[in-house]
Amino acid sequence: MLHAFDIDLTDHETRRRAEVVAALGDGWDPVGTLRDEDEAYRLLYSGLDAEQEETYRMLVAAGVLPARTGEGGGRGAASD
Template sequence: MNQDRTTELVPFTIDLTFEEARRRAAVVAALGPDWDPMAVLRGEDEAYTLLYSGLDADQQRAYDRLVAAGVLPDGDPGRAAAH
């Protein structure tokens, strides 16, 4: 016969706040002092613009539908998709 032994369990909790702060500090340290987040964002915006430039009419219609559906972000720099 199976007995309910959940009353014998000892609650276990852990606060990950310190570990998350340590992890984030390690990431920033690994990026180094020359890391420029604004330059990275500008580069991503330029790459996005280049990726979707020069589309033919069918490709542009498909792109427009995907933007309207929220699958792809609109052309505004730094914008994420709606969904």
């Protein structure tokens, strides 16, 4: 015989998130981290040749990659 039961993971998830933030330490700068990620993203897709740029745009249109700023939103990285 099967019995239905519920498991509330709210307490566990709250504790897990608190542990993650504690592990990051006092020096963690979330705004700086996002800024660095955006810069890395911008550099990753800079200097593409025409064929690579077309492939990039196709992947953005398909929803595989996020668009750069100026291309309908996305990560917020500056477009080159």
